[in-house]
Amino acid sequence: xxxxxxxxxxxxxxxxxxxxxxxxxxxxxxxxxxxxxxxxxxxxxxxxxxxxxxxxxxxxxxxxxxxxxxxxxxxxxxxxxxxxxxxxxxxxxxxxxxxxxxxxxxxxxxxxxxxxxxxxxxxxxxxxxxxxxxxxxxxxxxxxxxxxxxxxxxxxxxxxxxxxxxxxxxxxxxxxxxxxxxxxxxxxxxxxxxxxxxxxxxxxxxxxxxxxxxxxxxxxxxxxxxxxxxxxxxxxxxxxxxxxxxxxxxxxxxxxxxxxxxxxxxxxxxxxxxxxxxxxxxxxxxxxxxxxxxxxxxxxxxxxxxxxxxxxxxxxxxxxxxxxxxxxxxxxxxxxxxxxxxxxxxxxxxxxxxxxxxxxxxxxxxxxxxxxxxxxxxxxxxxxxxxxxxxxxx
Amino acid sequence: xxxxxxxxxxxxxxxxxxxxxxxxxxxxxxxxxxxxxxxxxxxxxxxxxxxxxxxxxxxxxxxxxxxxxxxxxxxxxxxxxxxxxxxxxxxxxxxxxxxxxxxxxxxxxxxxxxxxxxxxxxxxxxxxxxxxxxxxxxxx
Numbered sequence: 001x002x003x004x005x006x007x008x009x010x011x012x013x014x015x016x017x018x019x020x021x022x023x024x025x026x027x028x029x030x031x032x033x034x035x036x037x038x039x040x041x042x043x044x045x046x047x048x049x050x051x052x053x054x055x056x057x058x059x060x061x062x063x064x065x066x067x068x069x070x071x072x073x074x075x076x077x078x079x080x081x082x083x084x085x086x087x088x089x090x091x092x093x094x095x096x097x098x099x100x101x102x103x104x105x106x107x108x109x110x111x112x113x114x115x116x117x118x119x120x121x122x123x124x125x126x127x128x129x130x131x132x133x134x135x136x137x138x139x140x141x142x143x144x145x146x147x148x149x150x151x152x153x154x155x156x157x158x159x160x161x162x163x164x165x166x167x168x169x170x171x172x173x174x175x176x177x178x179x180x181x182x183x184x185x186x187x188x189x190x191x192x193x194x195x196x197x198x199x200x201x202x203x204x205x206x207x208x209x210x211x212x213x214x215x216x217x218x219x220x221x222x223x224x225x226x227x228x229x230x231x232x233x234x235x236x237x238x239x240x241x242x243x244x245x246x247x248x249x250x251x252x253x254x255x256x257x258x259x260x261x262x263x264x265x266x267x268x269x270x271x272x273x274x275x276x277x278x279x280x281x282x283x284x285x286x287x288x289x290x291x292x293x294x295x296x297x298x299x300x301x302x303x304x305x306x307x308x309x310x311x312x313x314x315x316x317x318x319x320x321x322x323x324x325x326x327x328x329x330x331x332x333x334x335x336x337x338x339x340x341x342x343x344x345x346x347x348x349x350x351x352x353x354x355x356x357x358x359x360x361x362x363x364x365x366x367x368x369x370x371x372x373x374x375x376x377x378x379x380x381x382x383x384x385x386x387x388x389x390x391x392x393x394x
Numbered sequence: 395x396x397x398x399x400x401x402x403x404x405x406x407x408x409x410x411x412x413x414x415x416x417x418x419x420x421x422x423x424x425x426x427x428x429x430x431x432x433x434x435x436x437x438x439x440x441x442x443x444x445x446x447x448x449x450x451x452x453x454x455x456x457x458x459x460x461x462x463x464x465x466x467x468x469x470x471x472x473x474x475x476x477x478x479x480x481x482x483x484x485x486x487x488x489x490x491x492x493x494x495x496x497x498x499x500x501x502x503x504x505x506x507x508x509x510x511x512x513x514x515x516x517x518x519x520x521x522x523x524x525x526x527x528x529x530x531x532x533x534x
Contacts, residue, residue, distance in 0.1 A: 021438065025435060025436055025438060025439060026438060026439050026440065027438040027439060027440045027441040027442055027446060028438070028442075028446065029440075029441065029442030029443070029446070030439075030440050030442070062442075062443065065443060065444075065445060066443070066444070069443070069444040069445065069448075123440075123442075124444060125441040125442055125443050125444050125446065125447060126440055126441060128441075128444050128447050129437045129438065129439070129440075129441045129447040132437060132447060132451060133436060133437055133482060248445075249449070252443075252445040252449060255443075255445070256443075256445070256446065256449075260442070260443070264442065321440065321441075321442050322442045322443065325442075353440040354440055357439070357440060
């Protein structure tokens with residue numbers, strides 16, 4: 001199949017994924033991932049070079065956005081209670097999965113580290129969606145949960161950047177550029193965005209993309225990974241985006257329309273369905289290796305800090321999706337893990353997004369507010385008409 | 395009075411529009427009070443980014459505000475006493491529960507919703523007809 005035919009097929013797949021997402025109410029990323037598996041295995045397609053490149057950049061953009069979406073003032077208020085849950089939520093599965101991979105599955109130590117990192121994550125977005133639906137995002141338990149998730153996430157990106165570094169002299173410019181951007185961008189942004197922003201040519205998005213590409217290039221030269229500085233860069237820009245929601249929305253539009261679909265499609269296309277089918281036992285072992293330490297580690301702390309919702313908290317802290325995918329793809333691209341190992345890790349990551357969330361929502365979801373509704377009544381008798389614009393239905 | 399309190403489900407679809415019109419007609423004849431109930435479906439399950447959740451939530455809120463305002467306007471135009479209630483959750487479950495808790499005499503709804511997910515576990519109309527504690531009128 002020619003390159004343009006592959007591109008047409010993949011963009012068509014992305015379109016179908018969006019439509020299916022709206023129709024059935026599932027996250028578009030998950031559907032892109034699953035359709036990636038289907039398309040690659042049905043058409044016997046490999047990942048084209050351009051997709052690998054776009055996907056890698058999209059992974060860094062996702063990491064930046066994850067940082068930018070952290071509620072920093074809330075984290076400052078809740079960090080003491082969240083730190084222990086977040087750190088245990090990272091280190092317990094990291095250690096157990098790493099040991100299981102190394103001793104029980106015979107992976108080498110770098111492969112075991114990738115396995116441990118990929119399965120130690122907690123999905124901020126999965127947690128956030130459940131909290132918003134239940135109204136718990138406004139309660140103390142929800143705030144602590146979000147902050148703990150942030151701690152787990154930053155531990156993951158730090159591990160990804162630090163564990164696999166093989167220092168070269170380029171590490172110095174990498175660190176210098178990272179620090180300069182992290183310190184300089186939030187300070188320079190108001191001036192830059194004021195002078196060049198608010199235009200259809202989007203200089204503010206280009207500034208962020210240029211910064212991320214610079215970090216990726218220097219990170220590659222330094223034999224490291226740009227995840228940590230990209231995440232922190234997002235983090236320091238979060239207060240700017242809180243004040244300028246339109247900029248954040250535009251960034252999301254560009255990202256959702258053109259970048260993240262390729263990232264998740266690439267993830268799905270790299271899965272070897274046959275190898276996965278042949279290793280279902282290992283899949284079960286890895287899933288248990290993620291869930292048991294998450295439960296064993298988080299539950300006792302959750303009983304202390306998020307009672308009476310300890311089981312609900314523990315289940316949500318056991319979810320994973322984006323950073324698990326980013327870590328697994330990094331391991332595959334860097335040649336640390338093979339396709340079978342990657343397929344196993346992605347499958348466990350997807351399962352961990354679905355299984356604990358479904359159990360938490362069906363059996364342990366707290367009811368918030370009065371009356372019968374989970375978010376509290378939203379009587380709109382006195383609501384003003386909404387601004388013009390197309391909304392989603394249902 | 396046979397139908398003093400009518401609950402009508404609205405979701406902006408053509409079928410729900412017909413149902414709403416029928417509910418207003420009936421309310422005028424019976425001098426009944428109408429509650430228009432809009433059920434916000436769930437947010438995208440297993441989202442990968444906070445942005446995806448935020449944007450869908452924002453779009454839903456905007457859509458349902460507009461839907462509620464339109465329902466109030468049509469109720470006022472028809473000279474019917476009306477209020478609007480927007481709730482999150484799964485449509486069939488919420489409609490049946492509100493009908494029971496509010497002591498409604500009649501539930502009116504369209505036979506089909508917008509999306510495939512509305513039909514995945516059987517249609518909302520079928521499930522409300524099965525579980526509602528009062529008569530149910532399904533409008534085509």
